[in-house]
Amino acid sequence: MQSDEKKGTSSSENQGEGDRKSAERYNEQTREFVKSGKVEDAAEEAAGQDPQKAERSEKAGRERAREVDPAVHRDYKKGEK
Numbered sequence: 001m002q003s004d005e006k007k008g009t010s011s012s013e014n015q016g017e018g019d020r021k022s023a024e025r026y027n028e029q030t031r032e033f034v035k036s037g038k039v040e041d042a043a044e045e046a047a048g049q050d051p052q053k054a055e056r057s058e059k060a061g062r063e064r065a066r067e068v069d070p071a072v073h074r075d076y077k078k079g080e081k
Contacts, residue, residue: 033039
């Protein structure tokens, strides 16, 4: 009999980057949102957003992040290490 590690499962149910359960949950919630008819309202609200307020919100979110995504500020002229 194989251990949980060899089968790719564990008691903590951490699925890593390919988390199928989270993807399924996201897809289902997205379908429900689209069916709700609220997409146009959300798009109009986002379009009317104050750009400076949006920038401050994005900056605050980045400050809470563990690390900066290297792809965000990558200098493609330098090449990779």
